[in-house]
Amino acid sequence: MRAIEPATLTARVLGGESRAVARAVSLVENAGGQLRELMAALAPHTGGARVIGLTGSPGVGKSTSTSALVSALRRRGERVGVLAVDPSSPFTGGALLGDRVRMQHHAADPGVFIRSMASRGHLGGLSWATPHALRVLDAAGFETILVETVGVGQAEVDIAAHADTTVVLLAPGMGDGVQAAKAGVVEIADVFAVNKADREGAHATARELRQVVSQVPRAPGQWRPPVVSTVAAHEQGIDDLLAALDEHDTHLTISGERERRRLARAREEVEAIAMSALRERLARPLRPGAADLAELAQQVATARIDPYTAADRLLDTLG
Amino acid sequence: MRAIEPATLTARVLGGESRAVARAVSLVENAGGQLRELMAALAPHTGGARVIGLTGSPGVGKSTSTSALVSALRRRGERVGVLAVDPSSPFTGGALLGDRVRMQHHAADPGVFIRSMASRGHLGGLSWATPHALRVLDAAGFETILVETVGVGQAEVDIAAHADTTVVLLAPGMGDGVQAAKAGVVEIADVFAVNKADREGAHATARELRQVVSQVPRAPGQWRPPVVSTVAAHEQGIDDLLAALDEHDTHLTISGERERRRLARAREEVEAIAMSALRERLARPLRPGAADLAELAQQVATARIDPYTAADRLLDTLG
Numbered sequence: 001m002r003a004i005e006p007a008t009l010t011a012r013v014l015g016g017e018s019r020a021v022a023r024a025v026s027l028v029e030n031a032g033g034q035l036r037e038l039m040a041a042l043a044p045h046t047g048g049a050r051v052i053g054l055t056g057s058p059g060v061g062k063s064t065s066t067s068a069l070v071s072a073l074r075r076r077g078e079r080v081g082v083l084a085v086d087p088s089s090p091f092t093g094g095a096l097l098g099d100r101v102r103m104q105h106h107a108a109d110p111g112v113f114i115r116s117m118a119s120r121g122h123l124g125g126l127s128w129a130t131p132h133a134l135r136v137l138d139a140a141g142f143e144t145i146l147v148e149t150v151g152v153g154q155a156e157v158d159i160a161a162h163a164d165t166t167v168v169l170l171a172p173g174m175g176d177g178v179q180a181a182k183a184g185v186v187e188i189a190d191v192f193a194v195n196k197a198d199r200e201g202a203h204a205t206a207r208e209l210r211q212v213v214s215q216v217p218r219a220p221g222q223w224r225p226p227v228v229s230t231v232a233a234h235e236q237g238i239d240d241l242l243a244a245l246d247e248h249d250t251h252l253t254i255s256g257e258r259e260r261r262r263l264a265r266a267r268e269e270v271e272a273i274a275m276s277a278l279r280e281r282l283a284r285p286l287r288p289g290a291a292d293l294a295e296l297a298q299q300v301a302t303a304r305i306d307p308y309t310a311a312d313r314l315l316d317t318l319g
Numbered sequence: 320m321r322a323i324e325p326a327t328l329t330a331r332v333l334g335g336e337s338r339a340v341a342r343a344v345s346l347v348e349n350a351g352g353q354l355r356e357l358m359a360a361l362a363p364h365t366g367g368a369r370v371i372g373l374t375g376s377p378g379v380g381k382s383t384s385t386s387a388l389v390s391a392l393r394r395r396g397e398r399v400g401v402l403a404v405d406p407s408s409p410f411t412g413g414a415l416l417g418d419r420v421r422m423q424h425h426a427a428d429p430g431v432f433i434r435s436m437a438s439r440g441h442l443g444g445l446s447w448a449t450p451h452a453l454r455v456l457d458a459a460g461f462e463t464i465l466v467e468t469v470g471v472g473q474a475e476v477d478i479a480a481h482a483d484t485t486v487v488l489l490a491p492g493m494g495d496g497v498q499a500a501k502a503g504v505v506e507i508a509d510v511f512a513v514n515k516a517d518r519e520g521a522h523a524t525a526r527e528l529r530q531v532v533s534q535v536p537r538a539p540g541q542w543r544p545p546v547v548s549t550v551a552a553h554e555q556g557i558d559d560l561l562a563a564l565d566e567h568d569t570h571l572t573i574s575g576e577r578e579r580r581r582l583a584r585a586r587e588e589v590e591a592i593a594m595s596a597l598r599e600r601l602a603r604p605l606r607p608g609a610a611d612l613a614e615l616a617q618q619v620a621t622a623r624i625d626p627y628t629a630a631d632r633l634l635d636t637l638g
Binding site: 036039040042043044045046047128131132135259262263264265266267269270271273274275277278279282293294296297298300301302303304305306307308309310311314315318 | 355358359361362363364365366447450578581582583584585586588589590592593594596597598601612613615616617619620621622623624625626627628629630633634637
């Protein structure tokens with residue numbers, strides 16, 4: 001990769017050039033030296049994009065649904081970004097997600113940007129790589145950004161924290177209605193999509209889900225997640241899904257919920273950057289003669305001091 | 320739960336009283352006010368236990384294998400602690416893991432302590448709850464502690480960071496040999512167990528795994544993970560598994576690897592406690608008039624400043 005001036009890169013990203021966007025996302029992934037400068041330059045140009053998270057167990061059809069949504073949004077004339085985040089991939093440099101075969105017919109479309117990302121970050125969850133990449137696509141003028149994550153548990157919660165709207169996908173015959181209730185995804189879903197709705201048991205799954213959703217107590221004016229049935233492989237029900245997304249978007253505006261979510265997202269991003277900086281400081285304390293982490297860990301490992309006392313001494317080196 | 324003096328609780332834990340151990344683990348889970356004092360009091364009594372991590376995909380027979388190992392270790396006269404950690408459970412207060420039916424016949428045995436834990440911790444992974452609980456069981460005199468975790472990816476890496484020996488369980492016919500290689504579990508396994516070895520494809524899975532293992536370059540004297548075949552439900556192959564664990568234990572001693580692993584574990588624990596304290600400080604800066612996280616997040620959310628500048632200002636409030 002040839003060197004490129006941050007100012008030039010910024011200008012090209014703001015111009016929506018695909019190659020510049022790809023390079024900026026790489027900078028985010030690798031936490032390169034010019035990342036800070038790029039983020040500062042892009043910041044004033046963010047806030048315009050709508051971020052939609054899609055999550056669900058393996059096999060429910062996330063990539064197919066994402067691809068169908070991309071087609072539908074393109075027909076509206078929107079520019080669409082897609083980030084496929086793999087939270088279970090600590091080793092691979094690239095991510096395993098993002099069914100490239102399905103996405104292939106969008107790859108040649110200059111109005112679509114597709115990127116797979118591994119979720120790194122010692123701080124857990126999506127870390128700052130995903131919010132930063134969202135920032136890049138946002139500044140590059142993509143009207144809608146779809147973030148696809150496979151996951152159970154924490155990954156789903158994290159995606160909900162970064163999206164304006166979270167779609168939880170399910171498929172019939174996986175006992176997903178009850179599973180969803182157990183796993184707590186009911187709390188994070190703004191829209192449910194029962195995909196593969198042409199299969200046996202689809203009606204039962206949708207009914208079960210609606211029942212679970214209806215049992216959650218809600219204040220007046222609070223959003224109740226609709227349950228949409230789709231057959232994404234045949235692009236069936238995608239207009240219904242899009243309508244549900246738009247309805248939620250309107251709700252976000254009217255209720256003030258969008259601001260609340262974006263504030264929470266910004267808070268997490270700032271916190272993650274600050275914590276990352278602090279972790280680095282803790283690893284190499286600046287004051288000479290002060291106890292360092294390696295030495296304190298040695299004392300804890302040999303049962304000479306307890307971990308809390310060690311943590312206190314470590315924190316003293318910061319002040 | 321009646322109040323109990325920390326000194327009394329410490330004495331009872333050190334005496335190996337099951338109810339006191341259970342109470343101490345609850346204190347760990349809930350991060351109660353006396354946690355610090357308890358950890359300090361227990362610290363000098365730790366370091367004696369051997370920690371064995373067991374991990375693998377759902378359905379490979381982790382609980383059955385854990386239960387069979389407990390039986391085998393009990394026959395040797397060892398006291399055994401079992402922690403079943405569920406890393407995918409951010410919502411439920413209790414953990415979903417730990418097949419209580421299989422474990423039930425150990426429950427009445429005073430030489431066995433069994434506990435399911437949800438993995439919390441905003442810092443990701445097993446956080447400090449698991450290392451703290453290990454510390455409690457260690458001080459309580461359990462010779463071997465088995466930590467069972469379901470997981471792909473990060474959870475497996477985390478368990479490896481906390482165990483002296485990590486067992487990766489697989490079952491035939493799940494394409495697990497290649498899967499394991501892809502998912503990077505080869506890097507963390509000290510011992511492989513192909514469970515359900517009476518099923519079709521078990522030989523192929525074991526052979527495939529041995530091939531994958533043999534292809535990893537190793538320095539002279541470096542450990543090469545053995546592949547053991549088991550039918551845990553019938554307690555077959557458990558003695559072979561135990562022999563492999565003992566062999567690895569000897570290797571840990573001779574190579575100095577045990578000290579390295581325990582140092583890394585202590586380092587993570589101290590770091591997690593320090594980071595947790597810092598996160599709390601960042602949420603409530605002490606200096607009056609200083610920018611706080613909520614205010615800075617507001618400025619980032621409205622695109623007035625970038626997240627790095629916000630993080631810098633936040634960090635200024637610490638110093």
